[in-house]
Amino acid sequence: xxxxxxxIYIFNNKFFSITESGFxxxxxxxxxxxxxxxxxxxxxxxxxxxxxxxxxxxxxIEEKKRFISDEKLELIYLEDKISKYQTIIYWGIDKEIKNAxxxxxxxxxxxxxxxxxxxxxxxxxxxxxxxxxxxxYIASFNNKKLxxxxxxxxxxxxxxxxxxxxxxxxxxxxxxxxxxxxSGIENKKLVSKLKSVFPEIMIxxxxxxxxxxxxx
Numbered sequence: 373x374x375x376x377x378x379x380i381y382i383f384n385n386k387f388f389s390i391t392e393s394g395f396x397x398x399x400x401x402x403x404x405x406x407x408x409x410x411x412x413x414x415x416x417x418x419x420x421x422x423x424x425x426x427x428x429x430x431x432x433i434e435e436k437k438r439f440i441s442d443e444k445l446e447l448i449y450l451e452d453k454i455s456k457y458q459t460i461i462y463w464g465i466d467k468e469i470k471n472a473x474x475x476x477x478x479x480x481x482x483x484x485x486x487x488x489x490x491x492x493x494x495x496x497x498x499x500x501x502x503x504x505x506x507x508x509y510i511a512s513f514n515n516k517k518l519x520x521x522x523x524x525x526x527x528x529x530x531x532x533x534x535x536x537x538x539x540x541x542x543x544x545x546x547x548x549x550x551x552x553x554x555s556g557i558e559n560k561k562l563v564s565k566l567k568s569v570f571p572e573i574m575i576x577x578x579x580x581x582x583x584x585x586x587x588x
Contacts, residue, residue, distance in 0.1 A: 375580060378411040380404070380477070383485065383583065384504050394580045407477045415473070416485040416507070418523055419447060420463035428460040436462050452483055454490055457518040461487060485509065486521045497550035499539055501532075502581070503557045508532050512543040519543045529562045536566065549573070555581035 375396065381388040389399045404410070421439040423431065428451070437449065439462065447464030454461060463484045473482060489500055489511045496516055502509040508531075511521035520542065524535045540546065552566060555578040563575055 376411070378409060379488075380410050380413045380480070381416075381485070381488070382413065382473075383416040384506060386583075388583060396581050396583050398583065401476065408479055410477050410480045412481045412483055413473060413477055414483050414485045414488045415465070416504075416523075417463060417465060418507075419445070419465070420461060420484050420486065420523075422518070422521060423460045423462055425453065425458040425460055428462070437464070440464055450482070450484075452487060454487065454518075456491065459490075459518060486511065486523070490518060490521060495551055495553075497545060497548050498553060499536065499543065499545070499550060500553045500555075501536060502555045503532060503559055503562070504583070505557065508535060508556075510535060510539045512539050512545070514543055514545075529559060529565070532559070532562050533565050537569070551576065553578065557584050558582050 375390045375394050377390045377392055379390055381396070387399050387401050387404070388396045389404065391397050419440045421436075423436065423439070433449075445464060446467070448467050448470050449462065449464045452461040452463075461484050465482075470482070473480075486509055489502060489509060495513060498513045500511045500513075506525065507523055508526050509521065509523050512519040520539065522539075524531070526532050526535070540550075549572075551574040552570075553576045554563070558577060558579070563577070566575060
């Protein structure tokens with residue numbers, strides 16, 4: 373995936389801008405000198421779901437909200453259409469957070485973080501994950517079709533491994549040739565465990581996206 377200097381990522385309540393060479397760089401909101409030039413803001417957010425485009429118009433709004441959470445949440449709900457996969461990302465955002473972002477970046481498109489992962493897959497059979505300190509995003513693609521994308525809370529490498537293996541199983545990749553692409557924090561211990569489970573698969577890391585710039 374090629375990251376654009378015109379995009380901002382808000383992950384784990386931290387701002388990340390993209391350098392001219394394509395690397396993630398933690399920054400302060402006040403340090404973004406030309407906010408009007410920002411095209412897209414990708415926001416990490418736990419309240420989202422995917423709905424097939426052909427079904428979305430037939431599902432009542434209250435039911436869509438229940439897909440996200442059974443709790444009564446005071447959220448503003450947004451829809452993003454992913455034409456490539458005939459899918460709708462339906463997600464909720466706190467009103468104050470949305471207003472603050474739009475106030476400071478009035479011309480930017482506000483998108484859910486998972487969309488940045490979904491749009492960049494070109495493989496027939498692939499698992500992708502973006503690793504943070506407290507959560508991991510995992511997406512899978514089977515025969516160029518989006519199978520799933522989800523966000524999981526984690527505490528350690530064992531949690532991340534468990535969720536990745538669960539996605540592999542759910543995607544029916546156990547007896548298939550597939551590849552893994554990972555980004556975010558570089559965790560060599562996790563990669564080593566994945567290679568021990570799947571010695572034949574290709575595992576690629578996007579160094580540009582390392583949000584910690586250290587190996588753990």
